Amino acid sequence: MIEGKKVNIRALEKDDIKKAIKWINDPEVIKHLSMVFPISMAEEEKWFDDYLKRKDDKIFAIDTKDGKYIGNIGLHKMDWMNRKVMLGIMIGEKEYWNKGYGTDAVKTTVKFAFEELNMHKVYLGVMGFNERAIKTYEKCGFVKEGISRDDFYKNGKYHDMVWMSILNEKN
């Protein structure tokens, strides 16, 4: 387990997907994510089984300090040669939004990537209209690197993808 100030980051269990499937079928939660189709339990179980076979991808559960499972955070596309990794996060329990849990989960996972995985860079893509996420990443020290124009079609419109990153200044 990786301990933060407000959250603990732990391995994702197959049982967790029973809760996560509600989040990824909630239009408000996925409003800023690339998911499009409603997802069945069979698809989600297959996704989990495929995930277990991947070596460059780690997805963790985010628990509050009193043990409530509230979301997932992932380190994707681990690139050991260039020492960079892509971060993704979803707090699925909406009543936990805007209370600092996302910020703590991101800070804790970035620290783990730098200090335990010896990564030099953590980067991510965020939809330009996801202001809460951009603010969260800025609070954690991420800076905007650039924009992929009209990268996503969502809610009847094209949206820019904002690329952000944080460097390990010590290494």
Ligand SMILES: CC(C)(COP(=O)(O)OP(=O)(O)OC[C@H]1O[C@@H](n2cnc3c(N)ncnc32)[C@H](O)[C@@H]1OP(=O)(O)O)[C@@H](O)C(=O)NCCC(=O)NCCS
């Ligand atoms: C994005 C997400 C991870 C942020 O986590 P969180 O726990 O809600 O965020 P925090 O409370 O740590 O920080 C949010 C900050 O954004 C601010 N904020 C909220 N809405 C905002 C808006 N519309 N514009 C600007 N800032 C906003 C909050 O005030 C807070 O800043 P503060 O602490 O200085 O007041 C979470 O809301 C989430 O998972 N959302 C759904 C999925 C998603 O969008 N994932 C990210 C994909 S890139």
